[in-house]
Amino acid sequence: MYVVSTQQMRDIDRFTIEQIGIPSLVLMENAGVAVVREIEKRWSTGAVVVLAGPGNNGGDGLVIARHLLNKRRDVKVWIFGEEKKRSDDCKRQLEIMQNCGYAVNVWTQKSEEAVQTDIKQATVIVDALLGTGTKGELRPPYPFILEKLKDCPGEVLAVDIPTGVNSDTGEAAQYTVQANVTVTFAFPKWGHFLYPGADYIGELVVSDISIPLRAIDEFLLRDMVLTKEQLRKELPERRAFSHKGTYGHALILAGSKEMTGAPVLSASAGLRTGCGLLTLAVPESAFPIVASKINEPVFWEWPAEEGRFACGSHTLLRQRIASFDVVAIGPGLSTWKGGNNWLREIINMVDVPLILDADALNLLSENLSILHEKKGQIVLTPHPGEMGRLCGCSAVEIERDRVGYARSFAQDYEVYVVLKGTYTLIATPNGKVFINTTGTAALAKGGTGDVLTGMLAGMLAQKVAQDETIEAGIQLAVYLHGIAGRICSEKSIHATLAGDIIDNIGPAIKSLLVASSSPVTDFPGN
Ligand SMILES: NC(=O)C1=CN([C@@H]2O[C@H](COP(=O)(O)OP(=O)(O)OC[C@H]3O[C@@H](n4cnc5c(N)ncnc54)[C@H](O)[C@@H]3O)[C@@H](O)[C@H]2O)[C@H](O)CC1
Numbered sequence: 001m002y003v004v005s006t007q008q009m010r011d012i013d014r015f016t017i018e019q020i021g022i023p024s025l026v027l028m029e030n031a032g033v034a035v036v037r038e039i040e041k042r043w044s045t046g047a048v049v050v051l052a053g054p055g056n057n058g059g060d061g062l063v064i065a066r067h068l069l070n071k072r073r074d075v076k077v078w079i080f081g082e083e084k085k086r087s088d089d090c091k092r093q094l095e096i097m098q099n100c101g102y103a104v105n106v107w108t109q110k111s112e113e114a115v116q117t118d119i120k121q122a123t124v125i126v127d128a129l130l131g132t133g134t135k136g137e138l139r140p141p142y143p144f145i146l147e148k149l150k151d152c153p154g155e156v157l158a159v160d161i162p163t164g165v166n167s168d169t170g171e172a173a174q175y176t177v178q179a180n181v182t183v184t185f186a187f188p189k190w191g192h193f194l195y196p197g198a199d200y201i202g203e204l205v206v207s208d209i210s211i212p213l214r215a216i217d218e219f220l221l222r223d224m225v226l227t228k229e230q231l232r233k234e235l236p237e238r239r240a241f242s243h244k245g246t247y248g249h250a251l252i253l254a255g256s257k258e259m260t261g262a263p264v265l266s267a268s269a270g271l272r273t274g275c276g277l278l279t280l281a282v283p284e285s286a287f288p289i290v291a292s293k294i295n296e297p298v299f300w301e302w303p304a305e306e307g308r309f310a311c312g313s314h315t316l317l318r319q320r321i322a323s324f325d326v327v328a329i330g331p332g333l334s335t336w337k338g339g340n341n342w343l344r345e346i347i348n349m350v351d352v353p354l355i356l357d358a359d360a361l362n363l364l365s366e367n368l369s370i371l372h373e374k375k376g377q378i379v380l381t382p383h384p385g386e387m388g389r390l391c392g393c394s395a396v397e398i399e400r401d402r403v404g405y406a407r408s409f410a411q412d413y414e415v416y417v418v419l420k421g422t423y424t425l426i427a428t429p430n431g432k433v434f435i436n437t438t439g440t441a442a443l444a445k446g447g448t449g450d451v452l453t454g455m456l457a458g459m460l461a462q463k464v465a466q467d468e469t470i471e472a473g474i475q476l477a478v479y480l481h482g483i484a485g486r487i488c489s490e491k492s493i494h495a496t497l498a499g500d501i502i503d504n505i506g507p508a509i510k511s512l513l514v515a516s517s518s519p520v521t522d523f524p525g526n
């Protein structure tokens with residue numbers, strides 16, 4: 001599903017109205033009718049209060065009120081904002097309401113009590129105050145109204161976006177509408193998925209309002225929200241006539257004397273994700289402990305220096321590099337002086353997909369230019385702190401513009417960036433950004449990143465995409481990691497361990513397959 005910026009949505013609106021010839025009032029009517037459908041589905045009886053602003057968001061609100069009144073629902077309508085600021089379509093909707101003989105209350109300072117009473121008595125409140133046209137801090141009277149909404153007993157449906165949430169950045173005003181459901185139009189906007197605003201959305205419904213498919217090409221839409229329907233098609237097949245060589249060979253370089261758990265987590269996750277073979281390279285000083293915890297990988301005892309990978313030990317890798325389909329470096333690696341050069345030699349040598357995580361990212365951040373020496377495709381998997389080190393800024397700054405930082409880093413260095421967090425973003429070298437919404441707070445624990453690295457290696461080893469890109473493999477790994485986390489969180493969101501995520505990779509893959517829209521049949525002729 002495509003995700004758009006506010007400006008893109010505005011351009012698409014204008015294109016639809018001016019080039020395609022669908023009048024703006026038709027789009028507004030469609031938007032209103034779509035919302036009414038959702039209201040009737042969820043609250044088929046009970047009083048409704050529509051709070052309408054002066055712009056087109058308010059215009060949508062008036063359409064909603066009219067259709068509900070046509071259905072003889074109990075509806076109170078309030079319109080806010082200065083009369084002179086009303087948009088043309090909002091004014092038209094007011095006239096139509098009058099022509100229908102439906103009352104619209106105009107807010108003034110004196111109406112405070114009356115509005116509060118209506119809000120208190122409503123089963124559902126429709127927030128059509130402000131939408132994508134909101135600019136800057138909310139000005140009166142909105143903070144007052146939104147404060148009253150905080151304690152309302154009814155549920156809230158937000159039209160397009162809850163008032164107070166910035167539709168591009170996800171920033172939230174001091175008083176922001178907490179919606180139970182948000183109905184947006186044509187495409188979701190970035191603000192629906194970026195925190196803290198994303199917390200105010202509730203269930204998100206995306207409704208068609210007659211925007212033509214042509215708009216996708218016309219405006220070169222390419223950023224997407226990952227969906228099950230799209231990813232199901234990408235899952236690597238497991239054919240009857242196959243063997244371990246069919247599903248690729250992953251190499252993971254991980255661990256150090258003090259960090260022996262990370263390699264185990266990554267290797268188990270890689271194998272559970274489906275690669276045929278996995279070689280786990282660990283410094284020889286860590287080898288006995290690592291090997292005692294896991295049976296399935298092929299082990300490679302790497303020369304060690306001070307408990308970590310020894311410098312100048314690349315000859316061995318050079319001899320064997322051709323046998324691997326993907327290489328991952330980083331979990332539990334530790335950092336050391338000269339580590340950037342150690343990494344540089346590997347970047348110079350590996351011509352299959354190379355995943356850099358954890359301490360490999362910390363080694364990298366000492367000198368980013370080594371990325372320009374790459375021979376194959378590179379995937380970086382930073383959390384906001386690591387991304388901050390890569391970009392020379394703080395984690396807080398990264399969080400303020402996750403999409404922007406991930407996109408420009410990926411383009412500047414021609415790498416894939418998997419920026420972890422809520423929600424995880426995947427930025428591609430050609431400027432696309434994908435957002436994954438399957439995560440859960442159960443994943444906010446040490447070790448879950450090591451699991452993701454293993455899953456990426458396990459998936460990329462299987463050469464998921466038919467073309468030469470690794471986009472689909474990265475998407476699948478990130479999506480399934482989140483689903484596995486969600487399955488764990490059904491038991492306990494607090495108690496989930498990284499190892500539990502690995503145990504649920506299988507059920508996560510299965511859930512992707514099972515929930516098919518086509519009928520399930522055991523008849524072989526089908
Ligand atoms: N997506 C579509 O195809 C369609 C969307 N529709 C709806 O239109 C709104 C956007 O409408 P717009 O008129 O551009 O903006 P708003 O109604 O969100 O707000 C404008 C209004 O608000 C005032 N304002 C702006 N910022 C502030 C502030 N910080 N404090 C107080 N007041 C503020 C401004 O002065 C204006 O008066 C979109 O969300 C959809 O709901 C179409 O109806 C159908 C097509």
Ligand SMILES: [K+]
Nearest residue numbers: 127130161163
């Ligand atoms: K709104």
